Amino acid sequence: MSDNTTRLSAGLVISRLAQSFRLMVGVRDYVGYVRHMQQQHPELTPMTEKAFHRYCIDARYLGKGGGRCPC
Amino acid sequence: MRNVKTGVIWSAVAVIGAGAFAMLALSRGEHVNALWLVVASVACYSIAWRFYSLFIARDIFELDDRRRTPAERYNDGLDYVPTHKWVLFGHHFAAIAGAGPLVGPILAAQMGFLPGTLWILVGVMLAGAVQDFLILFISTRRDGRSLGEMAKQELGAFAGVVTMLGALGVMIIILSALALVVVKALANSPWGLFTIAATLPIALLMGIYMRFIRPGKIAEVSLIGFVLMMAAIIYGGDIAQHPTLGPFFTLDGTTLTWVLVIYGFIASVLPVWLLLAPRDYLSTFLKIGVIVGLAVGIVFAMPEMKMPALTRFTDGSGPVFSGSLFPFLFITIACGAISGFHALVSSGTTPKLVERESHIRFIGYGAMLMESFVAIMALICASVIEPGVYFAMNSPAALIGTTVETASQAINGWGFVVTPEVLNGIARDVGEGSILSRAGGAPTFAVGMAHIITEVFNSRAMMAFWYHFAILFEALFILTAVDAGTRACRFMVQDLIGTVVPALGNNRSWLGNIAGTSVAVAGWGFFVYQGVKDPLGGINTLWPLFGIGNQMLASMALILGTVVLFKMKKQRYAWVTLLPTAWLLITSMTAGWQKIFHPQPNIGFLAQARKFSAGIENDTIIAPAKTLADMQTIVLSNQINAALCAFFMLVAVTMLIAAFFVIRRALNSDQPTVHESDTTLRNEASHV
Numbered sequence: 001m002s003d004n005t006t007r008l009s010a011g012l013v014i015s016r017l018a019q020s021f022r023l024m025v026g027v028r029d030y031v032g033y034v035r036h037m038q039q040q041h042p043e044l045t046p047m048t049e050k051a052f053h054r055y056c057i058d059a060r061y062l063g064k065g066g067g068r069c070p071c
Numbered sequence: 072m073r074n075v076k077t078g079v080i081w082s083a084v085a086v087i088g089a090g091a092f093a094m095l096a097l098s099r100g101e102h103v104n105a106l107w108l109v110v111a112s113v114a115c116y117s118i119a120w121r122f123y124s125l126f127i128a129r130d131i132f133e134l135d136d137r138r139r140t141p142a143e144r145y146n147d148g149l150d151y152v153p154t155h156k157w158v159l160f161g162h163h164f165a166a167i168a169g170a171g172p173l174v175g176p177i178l179a180a181q182m183g184f185l186p187g188t189l190w191i192l193v194g195v196m197l198a199g200a201v202q203d204f205l206i207l208f209i210s211t212r213r214d215g216r217s218l219g220e221m222a223k224q225e226l227g228a229f230a231g232v233v234t235m236l237g238a239l240g241v242m243i244i245i246l247s248a249l250a251l252v253v254v255k256a257l258a259n260s261p262w263g264l265f266t267i268a269a270t271l272p273i274a275l276l277m278g279i280y281m282r283f284i285r286p287g288k289i290a291e292v293s294l295i296g297f298v299l300m301m302a303a304i305i306y307g308g309d310i311a312q313h314p315t316l317g318p319f320f321t322l323d324g325t326t327l328t329w330v331l332v333i334y335g336f337i338a339s340v341l342p343v344w345l346l347l348a349p350r351d352y353l354s355t356f357l358k359i360g361v362i363v364g365l366a367v368g369i370v371f372a373m374p375e376m377k378m379p380a381l382t383r384f385t386d387g388s389g390p391v392f393s394g395s396l397f398p399f400l401f402i403t404i405a406c407g408a409i410s411g412f413h414a415l416v417s418s419g420t421t422p423k424l425v426e427r428e429s430h431i432r433f434i435g436y437g438a439m440l441m442e443s444f445v446a447i448m449a450l451i452c453a454s455v456i457e458p459g460v461y462f463a464m465n466s467p468a469a470l471i472g473t474t475v476e477t478a479s480q481a482i483n484g485w486g487f488v489v490t491p492e493v494l495n496g497i498a499r500d501v502g503e504g505s506i507l508s509r510a511g512g513a514p515t516f517a518v519g520m521a522h523i524i525t526e527v528f529n530s531r532a533m534m535a536f537w538y539h540f541a542i543l544f545e546a547l548f549i550l551t552a553v554d555a556g557t558r559a560c561r562f563m564v565q566d567l568i569g570t571v572v573p574a575l576g577n578n579r580s581w582l583g584n585i586a587g588t589s590v591a592v593a594g595w596g597f598f599v600y601q602g603v604k605d606p607l608g609g610i611n612t613l614w615p616l617f618g619i620g621n622q623m624l625a626s627m628a629l630i631l632g633t634v635v636l637f638k639m640k641k642q643r644y645a646w647v648t649l650l651p652t653a654w655l656l657i658t659s660m661t662a663g664w665q666k667i668f669h670p671q672p673n674i675g676f677l678a679q680a681r682k683f684s685a686g687i688e689n690d691t692i693i694a695p696a697k698t699l700a701d702m703q704t705i706v707l708s709n710q711i712n713a714a715l716c717a718f719f720m721l722v723a724v725t726m727l728i729a730a731f732f733v734i735r736r737a738l739n740s741d742q743p744t745v746h747e748s749d750t751t752l753r754n755e756a757s758h759v
Contacts, residue, residue, distance in 0.1 A: 004707060020161030022289055024359070025352050026420075030287065036148030053287040054344070059150065061343035061351075061555065069412040070407070070552040071171030071245050071621065 026060030027053065075428040081569050082123065088114025095380065096185060102375040105451045108184070109369060112192060112447045116440045119196035124204065126437040131636070131644045132208050132627035134428040137752045141215045142424050144751060151215075154227050155427035156433055161695045162424070164438040165355055166416045167203070168327045168362070170249055170549050171406025171621075172446035174512035178454035178614060179403045181391040181463065183381035186400050187450050194401075195410025195443035198651035202409055202625055203434035205632040205648065211431060212747045215422035218628060225634055234627055237722040238415065239563050240715065241447050241620035243591075245412075246556045247598030248613040249549045250335075253510035254327050254603060255610065256542050261311040262502055262535075263542045264327075268320070269303035270350065270547055277349035293352050300353065304539050309504055326604040332596040334550075339557040339588050347554050354548040361544050365520060372526040378454035378461065383486065390466035390485075392508065392611050393673040396663060401658040402618030407446025408599050409651070411624025413439065449512070452519025459489025460497060460506075464515050467608030468508045469695060502535035510610040513549075517541030553595070562592035599707035606695050607673060608757045615666055616712060621660040625721045630730045637737040638745040656723065663720045676716065680709035 019029055030052050037046040047055060095103055128134045145151040154162075179187040216224070219238070223231025257264045277296045285291060290469035310316050322330065387395030392403060406412075417435060425431060453461060462485065463471065463478045471478040475491035482489050498506045501521060506514065519539035524735035530731055555658055565587040568575045601608025629652040636645050669675030672682045683705045686693045696702045737744055 016155060016158050017161075019155075020158040021356065021359075023154070023158060023162040023424075024165035024355050025289065026346075027287070027289055028152065032152065033148040033574070036146065036152075038660065040146075040148075045094070050286040050631050053281075055149070057348050061347055061558065068166040068552075068555070069169045069171070069410065069416050070242065070556045070619075071169045071410060071412055 027056045075560035081118070084114050084117050088118070089195070095188070099380070100250075102377060103380075104373055105369055105376050105455060106658050108188060108374050108376070108447060108451060111188075112180050112444060113254045115192045115196060116444070119200070120437065120440060122701070123196060124200070124432050127201065127204060127436075127647060128429070128432040131641055131647060132431075134208070134431060136427045136429050138428055139751045139753055140211055140425045140428060141422060141748070142426060143753075145214070145423075151423045154424040156430040158420065159424050159426075159430070160434050160438055161700075162439050163416070163421045163434050165359060166419070166421070167410070167413050167438060168254070168358065168442050168445055169406065169552060170444055170512075170545055171245075171410060171412075173516050173545065174249075174252060174614070175404040175618070176407055176446045176450040177453040177512040177515050178391050178465070178510075178610070179400055180378055181389045181465065182383065182385045182396055182400060182452060183379050183456045184376060184450055184510070185380040186385065186396055187404055188447065190400055190404055191408050191446050191450070194404070195439060198625075198655065198754050199409035199413070199443065200436040200439035200645060201405075201651060201679050202411075202628055202632070203413045203439040204432060205635075206414045206628055207422055207425075207435035208431050209632065209635050210422040211425050211428065214743075214748050216418065218631070219419045221418065222627070222631055225631060225638065226726070226729050226733055230726060233722055233729075235563070237620070237627060237719065239560065239626055240718060240722075241411065241617070241624050242556055242560055243594040244598065244613065244617045244620050244715070246553050246560075246595040247602065248610070250328075250331055250553055250595060250599045250616045251602040251609050251613055252513050253546050253549050254324050254331065254599065255509050255511040256517075256546060257322075258324040258327050258511040259321055259505070259752055260503055260542075261317050262307040262539055263546070264320045264322065265307045265310045265316075266300070266303045266539055266543045267546050267550070269307075270300060270353070271346070271542075273299045273303070274346050274349040274353070277352070278345040281349065282344050289352060292349070293356055296349065297356075298355050300543065304536060304543060307539060308535060309594070311502070325600075328596070328599050328603050331553075331599065332592055335553055335557050335596070336588055336592045336622075338554045338593070339561065340584060343558075347551070347558075350547065350551045350554070352466065354544075354551045357544050358548055361520075361541070362445055362448070365452075365523070366444075368523045368527050369448060369451060372523045374451070374455040374523055376451065376454040377456065378458050382458070387674075390400055390462060390470050392615060393607070393671070394615070394662070394669075398658040398662040398665070399615065401654075402615055402622055402662045402757050404446065405618045405621040405625075407449075409622070409625050409655070411621045411626075411628060412444055414624065414628035449516060452516050452523070454519075456515070456519050457489060459483075459487040460493065460518070461515060462487055463489060463494055464506050464508070464518065465510045466508060467510065467606075467611065469606055471507065475505075498540065500531060500534045501538035503538075510608050513542060513545040516545065557588065557591045557595070560589035560594065564590045568749075584683065601704065601711075604695075604701060604704055605708070606679075606693070606705065611673075612712060615662065616716060619663050619666065619716060621721045622655050623719045624658065625725055626655040627726045629655065633715045634730050634733050635745060638743060640737075640743050644736065656727070659723070660720060663716050666716050676709040676713035680706045680713070683709075 030049055033048050088111055091107045142151050142153040176187050213221060219231050219235045222234040260424050273296050277292050281292050385396045453550040459482050463481050471481040475494040479489050479491045517538045520541045521534050524537045525531050525534050565583055574580060575586060577583055605612050629648050633645055633648040665674055667676055670678050672679040683693060683702050687699060687702050696705060
């Protein structure tokens with residue numbers, strides 16, 4: 001039982017780390033986005049992963065007041 | 072019982088911290104282990120985090136987890152998403168940590184490691200982390216609005232425009248100072264230049280792979296890029312030795328500046344996915360890796376600090392930057408103690424992702440403590456190498472000449488022992504022709520880091536690899552910042568042009584893009600060029616200018632925060648922001664005044680301009696100028712620098728006056744007058 005929970009939390013740590021590293025370069029959580037769209041807006045078709053990725057790149061580098069500290 | 076236990080634990084932390092400080096301050100004449108510096112810093116951070124940030128969160132901001140954050144209210148799965156606090160902490164830290172905390176502390180090490188350490192620690196606890204926390208808090212309470220929008224909302228339209236103009240000015244200066252760091256590191260360094268040049272095709276390959284072959288596979292594409300980059304470092308040594316390729320990659324400072332300007336122009340009109348995004352991935356991950364690796368390295372190697380606690384250069388006669396400890400230490404170390412740019416980041420993406428109000432303390436205050444630790448590590452890197460080597464690397468050629476013999480003679484005259492053989496030996500170890508006058512932090516950081524890592528592995532064989540690895544890391548990071556910063560400037564410039572000629576303001580207008588980019592590139596390009604021609608070595612001039620601008624931006628953010636506190640009717644706690652604001656204004660105003668009017672030409676811009684214009688009248692060429700035209704450039708540059716410095720000071724004064732009237736009005740009102748978004752509460756109850 002305890003073994004099971006540690007493995008679960010190790011998996012969680014890795015997935016959170018991956019999510020954090022992706023967010024560092026402006027790439028949002030696609031799975032979370034699709035879940036949100038299915039739950040809140042079932043009538044709409046969510047973006048494909050490719051389109052989602054392109055959206056993230058444009059939002060990070062072409063948006064105003066963008067991402068990071070230059071110094 | 073629990074209180075007693077907590078009391079004992081925190082008293083122990085305080086005692087350990089005080090003991091570590093005693094070790095640092097009292098062991099005169101012998102080398103102190105760098106680990107004491109780490110212990111002292113961690114003790115300070117823990118206490119500040121546990122007590123001061125909690126006080127701010129609970130008593131002043133009254134963070135309330137029942138209030139729904141913008142991420143929850145506007146959740147769209149894209150831009151507004153409630154995000155786990157550790158995930159967001161990583162994002163926020165990566166967004167605020169840049170090359171700044173690596174450069175400032177290294178320059179400040181000329182006064183010894185103690186002044187820099189004290190300012191970094193006291194500054195971050197009472198000023199820097201407070202600012203980041205504050206701005207993240209007020210932005211989260213205002214739907215994640217930007218600094219400019221909030222200044223406009225709380226202080227009026229004029230103050231909003233002034234804030235944005237100030238930010239544009241600081242942006243141009245920081246881009247030029249950073250670009251100059253790259254020029255100093257890569258001039259006449261074929262190995263370094265080749266590895267940086269190699270990142271261009273690597274990034275293009277990654278960009279195409281990610282766009283068309285495997286979109287969204289960040290880890291995979293970054294790993295490919297990383298392996299190729301390491302190969303470039305390893306084979307860079309052979310390229311540098313190659314009879315035709317070696318000279319091809321050996322460029323002097325002026326040529327390199329032109330290459331950089333042309334690169335900056337092309338890079339910022341290319342599609343972002345092709346070059347900017349992949350390089351950003353590489354530089355961000357490399358940065359996090361280097362920071363973690365360096366922390367581990369310092370703990371394992373436990374290096375001794377060769378730099379004394381204080382040097383004679385606290386009096387202002389230092390070769391790395393001129394001017395006395397007060398006020399110049401406090402503007403040289405900006406990032407790491409307090410950085411105005413963080414106010415822009417803290418009011419950017421992060422507030423739109425905060426899940427609960429109580430997380431703001433961890434993300435805002437906590438991430439800045441981490442950044443401060445990066446600055447401490449940079450200071451350690453500069454202090455573990457021999458002081459003589461440090462001064463050889465960071466002093467301008469005007470003071471130490473261009474050969475190892477003249478350098479060693481000059482540095483021995485200052486009381487630091489270094490022989491020509493040692494200087495040659497280090498250059499050989501790191502695979503460079505010369506390490507003299509490579510000011511700007513990156514090369515010193517690289518030598519320090521290579522020193523620590525070789526101590527861990529106990530072998531000098533890899534020293535050249537680690538040196539070029541550290542140079543690659545900083546240069547890659549800086550070039551990505553220059554590329555992204557040029558785009559940001561372009562948007563600002565296009566907005567301005569758009570108000571006159573609407574057609575050019577459109578982001579899809581090619582003519583508008585080219586015009587905006589040209590203005591932005593010419594802006595920072597001019598300062599880099601003057602930096603290369605500068606008799607004081609450029610960094611000496613540009614870095615204080617950046618420091619003054621950055622601290623002005625920080626005091627503007629803190630003034631905004633103070634106004635908000637008054638409007639919240641929290642004036643009895645206003646000292647929390649007024650204290651750092653006052654200190655920032657005192658130091659940056661004094662520094663600004665001295666940079667403009669100081670009678671010594673190595674400090675005052677106008678005195679330097681007068682010296683060279685007197686030379687022009689008498690037809691005498693003053694080194695390093697070679698022609699009368701060079702002399703005229705130096706005169707003009709110094710006049711422009713003085714004007715820019717005055718502009719920064721004017722911006723801060725304007726904000727101060729605007730704030731004064733708004734605060735008076737807020738005091739006359741008997742209820743809060745803030746412009747927070749409407750409060751919507753969640754049903755479940757919880758608190759800080």
